[in-house]
Amino acid sequence: MYEGPVQDLIDELGRLPGVGPKSAQRIAFHLLATEPADIERLQSALQKVKEGVVFCDVCGNVSAETTCRICRDPKRDLTLVCVVEEPKDVLAVERTREFKGRYHVLGGALDPLSGIGPDQLRIRQLLTRIGTPVDGVDISEVIIATDPNTEGEATATYLVRMLRDFPGLTVTRLASGLPMGGDLEFADELTLGRALSGRRSM
């Protein structure tokens, strides 16, 4: 198509998720007209990620230091742990401003067909963490916030089975139901079924 370096850049950009050939072309020509300093900033950001991102040694979230900002925060409730699949889920829960505990990032969900079993996730670390009091404080509740899809549900079920044996530990799951602002008429039958079986007295 194009000659030389421009086509190489279009090809490399086109490999990124969600970037089609047209977008790749647009980005490449944008970069052609960009100040070298801007390209350098992108290159150095890539370099740092390539050299290895630090993951928090407590929760497994992406981190700037050995222990992440949330796990270092003394105002956080040490008795509460919210288990999520990915770092982006931490961000989603943080945005609610409703959760004051800490997190545990599994690094995915159980998916045997893709070769992801319990050993590929940070489940062992979760069990160790629950069994080890921090500053004399025990974890009293684990909120399982895996995605409400097949893999996430399977992971939740597996975790409940593993966590059953810890005395005095409450294990909860995020509520499933109708999304706020949604329309009953347009809810899929699975969601509406969940909303029905999880109905609360008022």
Next chain:
Amino acid sequence: MYEGPVQDLIDELGRLPGVGPKSAQRIAFHLLATEPADIERLQSALQKVKEGVVFCDVCGNVSAETTCRICRDPKRDLTLVCVVEEPKDVLAVERTREFKGRYHVLGGALDPLSGIGPDQLRIRQLLTRIGTPVDGVDISEVIIATDPNTEGEATATYLVRMLRDFPGLTVTRLASGLPMGGDLEFADELTLGRALSGRRSM
């Protein structure tokens, strides 16, 4: 949001055209899980573009060498020149497989409000090119293929005025009209008007 290098990468990716915050996050986490060798290829593609892309000294298209593949091709008709705004327009005309001449890339269209006048485009080079026979062959037709929008039309009008004085030179413009496969009912009035005034006898 995220800490350290991951957020830096998300920020840099988010600056690219057409990449929103969600896409930037998705690309960043994809790159986190990518082999270092893949990131290196992207980095080196960026490096080559940063070091400067070569533009063809004849037509102004992006090129791997001093003169581009099309301008070097001895099978191309030297008497025909198609004037386009951008390198991607060369690609669009090439895809038709209808054009056997060579190109002239202006590098944009006249747009006084954005400070783009005739001196910011490769118009002087076009005039020199038309006045200089190659291997004793004169350019006999210039096809103006700028975009059919305000800036493109203004550029076409300006070029026609500049090219009028060359003896024996035909200046043509791409036909405007209904797009093939389109529907008369849904054509906008400007396009339909152009299609009417440009009607051909059958």
